[in-house]
Amino acid sequence: MNNSNLSDRKFIISAFFIIVAIVYISRLFYIQIIDDQYKLDARNNAFRYRTEYPVRGYIYDRNGKLLVFNEPSYDLLVTPKLAKGCDTIALCKVLEINKVEFLRRMKKATQAPNSPRKESVFEKQLSPKIYAALQEKLYRFKGFDLQARNVRKYPRPIAAHLLGYVGEVSKDKAAKDSYYREGDYIGISGIERSYEEPLRGKKGTQIVMVDVHNKTKGRFMNGQFDTLAVPGKALYSSIDIDMQEYGEKLMKGKKGAIVAIDPQTGEILCLVSSPGYDPNLLVGGKERSRNFTKLYYDSLNLPLFNRALMAMYPPGSTFKLIDALIAQQDNLISRSTGFPCNRGYPPMGGHPKCHAHGGVDLPGSIATSCNSYYSYVFREIVDQKKYPKFEDGYNHWRDAVRSFGPNTKLGTDLPYDKPGNVPSVEYYNKVFGKNHWRSNTVVSLGIGQAELTLVPLQMANVVASIANRGFYYTPHCIKGVGVEKKLDPRFKEKHYTYVQNQVAYDNVHDGMQKCFDAGTGSASRIPGIVACGKTGTAENPHGDSHAVFSCFAPRYNPKIAIVCLVENAGFGGTWSAPIVSLIVEKYLTGKITRPDLEKRLMEADLINRKNLLGSGHH
Template identity: 75%
Template sequence: MSTNSQLGNRKLIIGGFFCLIVIIYLCRLFYIQVIDKQYKLDAEKNAFRYMTEYPVRGYIYDRKGKLLVFNAPSYDLMVIPRETKGCDTMGVCDVLQITKQEYLKRIKKACQAPNSPRKESIFEKQMSAQTYATLQEKLYRFKGFFVQKRTVRRYPKPIAAHLLGYVGEISKEQAEKEAYYKEGDYIGITGLERSYEDVLRGKKGTQIAITDVHNKIIGRYMDGKYDTLAIAGKPLYCSIDRDLQEYGEKLMQGKKGAVVAIEPSTGEILCLISGPSYDPNLLVGGKERSRNFTKLFYDSLNRPLTNRALQGMYPPGSIFKLIDALIAQHDGLINRNTVFPCQMGYPPMGGKPKCHAHGGGKNLPGSISVSCNSYYSYVFREIVDQRKYPKFIDGYNHWRDMVKSFGPGTHLQTDLPYDKPGNVPSVEYYNKVFGKNGWRSNTIVSLGIGQAELLLVPLQMANVVAIIANRGYYYTPHSVKGVGIDKKLDKRFTEKHYAGVQDPTAYLNVIDGMQGAMEPGGTAYASRIKDVIVCGKTGTAQNPHGQSHAVFLAFAPRDNPKIAMACIVENAGFGGVTSAPIVSLMMEKYLKGKTDRLELEKRVMAADLIRGINVLGSGQH
C-alpha cells in the first residue's frame, strides 16, 4: 500500500504517454485525410474505370449526294482468360481455323501486361461475317469468350481508294503524342480519312464505371450522371463525281498513271484517279486487311498504294509550252504573229531538240496546235536572255518565278495529304551540275519544252489547265464541297489566286492554239467531241524509265469552262494516242452524261499497258 502512493505519479506518465501517442496519430490522420490530396486522386484511379464509347465515323458522299463510304458492323472476339475454364478450346480453334499453339499463344498474350487475365482483351480482330455466323451458334460452349460489336468502313463502289484513303490502328508514337487517342484507337491514315480525321471521327464518349479490386465492373458511377455520350462524326460532302470517278477508273484499268479533273470556276476536284488502283474494301477488316495490305505494299512493280495523282512526279513534256507561251507574251517578247523557224529541230543547236514534220514555221497558236519544239526553244531563250535582265541568271530566275506562279515547284495546299511539289530546278542546282558560269540558256533549253529536270505532279498539271480555262486565276484545288450538315467549307478554298500572267490576249492566243490542237492537223484531232469545243494540248514526256509518258491536258467548253483535266499514262508513247481519248471520253460523259463512241471506249478499256497489250498503238512524234 505504501508503495502505491510512492508510484502514484506513474499513472500520470502512463496516461500522458497514451494521450501523446493518440495526438501523434491524429496529426498523421489530419495530414493524410485533409492536407495531402494525393490519396484522393489515387482512390479515383482505384475505383473508377473510364470506359470509352466509340462514336460512329462520319459518312462520305460525292458531289451529288451519292454514297462513297459508309460503316458496316464488324465483330471482335474478346476473351477474359480467367473465365475460360471449361471452354471448348478445340471448338474455338476450329471456328477460327487456328492451331492449338496459336490459341495458347493468344491466351498468354491476353494474360500479360498491359492485359490482364481478369480483363477482356481482343482474341480475334474483326471476324468475317461468315466466321461470326458459325461462331454465334457455338458461343455458349466457349466459356470466357464474347463478341464485341464495332464498325468498319465499307465502300459501295470499289473506287477512289487513293482519294478516300483508309483507316487503321494508330501508331504507338502518335498515340502518345496526341491526347485524344489511346493505343488501339483507329485513325485516318491516308487520303480524306486523314485530312478530315477531326471531322469524321466525332467525339468519344466516356462512361465511368465503378470497379472492384479485380477490375470487375460493379456499377455505374452516380447512375451515369457524369458520363458523356459519344458524338457521331460529321458527314463529308466530296466534290468528287462518283460516276465520273468510276468511269475514269474503268478507262484507266491496266494502266499506270493518273487522271485529275477540276471544275475551274470553283477549284473543286471532280475526280482524282491513280492507276493501278485497288478496291478500298480490301483494306478493312482484321486478318484480310493485313494480308491484303502486305500484298499491295510489296507490289514494287506497280506500287498500287502510291497516289500518283499527288505523288507521281512526271516530266510535263509539250504541255509545258503553254506556260512558256504565256510568259513570253506577258514579257512582250512575242505576239500572235511571231514566227520562229523549225528545221525538224532547233536550228541554233544543230537541230536539237528535235521536232517533227508539221509544215514549216508556225505562228503562236499554230505552234501550240502542232506542238513545235523548235518554236519553244526560241521562246525559252527569248525569256531567259531578254534585255531587261543584263545577267541571264536573273532572266532564268524570272522565268522560274513565273512558272511557279502557275503551281509547279510548290505545294498546292490542297486538302489531301502527302502531295509532292514537283521540281523547277534552281540556279544553285545548275551551278552545282555545270559549275558557276558553266551554263547558258541554251545549255538548259530543253526546259522550254518541258523536259530535263522539270517535274510536275498530275494535280499541278490539272491546275495549270484550270488557270488557262479561267484566263489567269485559280482556286486551290480541293476535294470537299462541305463538311457536316451545314456543308461548311474552309475559307482558303474560296480565295482566288492569280497566276503571274494576267493579259487576256495572251490567254486568247494560247486557247486558240489549244482549240487548234483538236482540229484537223492538230495533235489531238482524233479526240474531238461532237458539239463541244474542247481546248487541249498533248505532251509526250521523255523519261529515263523506258517509253515516253503520254500526257494530255484539256478543258471544255471553250467559253464558260465546266471541266479542266490532266491525264498521264506511263510509258504509253504519244499523248494524243492514249491520254487524249481517256480525257475526251470522260469529258463527254461528264458534260453530256453519255458517249456514243463505244468502239473507242472499248479499246481504251482493253488496253493493258501493264501486261503490254496496247491496242491503241503508239504514235511516233
C-alpha cells in the same frame, strides 16, 4: 502507500491516451486529405474506363452519293484471369484456330502491355460467320466478350487512293497523341488521313465499377461522369463518283493518272491513280494485312502509290502553254510571231527535234506543238533585255512558272502530295559550273523536258489556271465538313498567276482549240463541245515516253480542267487525249457518242501490251 502521488498518474495515463489519439488523427489527416495517391489507387482498383467508340463520319460525293460508310464488325476480347477453365476446345473450333495458336494469343493477352486482369483483343474483326456462331455460345466462354467496332465499307470499289484507308494507330502516334490508345483506328492516308479529326468524332468514356474479382458492379454515380461519344462528321466531297469510276475503268490496264478540277472552284472532280485497288480490301481483320502485304510488295505496278499526287513526271509539250503565256505577258512575242523550224531547233543543230513546221504563228505552234518554236520562246524569256544578267532572266522565268503551281506545295487537302521540280539556278551552277551554262544549255526546259517535273495534280492546276485566265483556287476534294458544310476558307482564296494579259489567254485558248480542230488532238475531237487541249509526249529516261493530255472545256465558261497521263504510252494524242475526251464528254453531256472508242480504250492493256490502239499521229 502513497495514494495521492499515484493518483497523479491518472493525468499521465490520460495524456498518453490523448496523445496517441492526436497522432492517429494527424495520420488520418495526412493519408485522407494531404496524400492523393490513395484516391488514385482506389480508382484504379474499382474503376474501369470503358471507351465508347464514335461512328466514323460518312463521305459523300458531289451529288450526295455515298462514297464511304460504316459496317459493324466485332472484336473478340478476353480477360485472361477470368477465362481460366473455359472450354478451350470448343472456342478453338468456333474460331477455327488450333490449340497452339490459342495459347499463343492467351500468352500475348497476359503479358505486358496487356495484363491478366485487363481486357485485350483476342481476335480482331470477326467474320460474319464466326460472329454468328460465337454470339450464340458466348455465355459458355467465361472471360470472353464481344466489342462492336465499325469498319469502313465502300459501295463502289473505287477511289482507293483518294479516300485512303483506316488502320490501327502506330505506337509512335499513340504515345504522342493522348487521344489515341494502342489498338485505336486512325486515318492513314488520303481523305481519311487529312480529315481524321472531323471524321473520327470524339470518344466517349463510361466509368464502370468492378469488384475485387473484376466483376462489373454498375456505373459510377449512375453514369453522371460518363461522357457520350460524339459521332464523326460527314464529309461532302467534290468528287464525282461516276467520273471517278469511269476514269478508273478507262485507265484499266494502264499506269498513270487522271486529275480533273472544276476551275471555277478548285474542286477536284476525280483523282485517278492507276493501277489502283479495291478499297474494301483494306478493311477486314485477317484479310486486311494479307491484302496489304500483297499490294505493298507489287513492285511492278505499285498499286499503293498515288501517282496523281506523288509521281513527278516531266510535263512534256503541255508545258509550252506556260511559255507562250509568259512570253506574251513580257511582250516578247505576239499572236503573229513565227520562229524557224528545221525539223528541230536550228541554233542547237536541230535539237530538240521537231517535225517540219514552217512559219506557224502562235496558235499554230500550240496546235502543232512545235518544239523549235518553244525553244526560241524559252530563250526570248530568259535572255530578254530587261535582265542583263542571265541568271536573273532564268529566275524570272522560274518564278513566273511557279506562279502556276509547279514546284510549290499546292496545299491541297490530301496528304503526301509532292511539289515537283523546276530546277533552280543553284542546281544548274552545281551541274554545269557557275557561268558555264546559258539558255541554250537548258533549252529543253522550254518544252517541258530535262529536270522539269510536275505531279498530275499540278498539271491539272496549270490547266485550270489557264482556263480561268490567270488564277486558280487551291485544288481540294472536300467542299463541306459536317451538316453545316463548312469549307476551309483557304480554298476560297484566289491565287493569281504571273500572266494577267487577257489577250495572251485568247491566243493560247485559240491554239488549244485548234489542237482539237486541226492539231495533235484532232483524233479526239469531242462532238458538240468547244474544248481546248494540248498534247504532250514526256520523254523520260526510264522507257517509252509518257503520254500526256491537258484539256479544259467548254472553252467559254469552263466547267472542267483535266489532265490525263499514261505512262510509257508514247504520243499523248494516241492514249491520253481520247481518254480525256470521253470523260469530258460524259461529264458535260451525260452521254457517250463513241462507244467503240470507249470499248477499245477500256480493253487496251498497256501494262501487258494487249489490245493496243493503232498508233496515231506522232
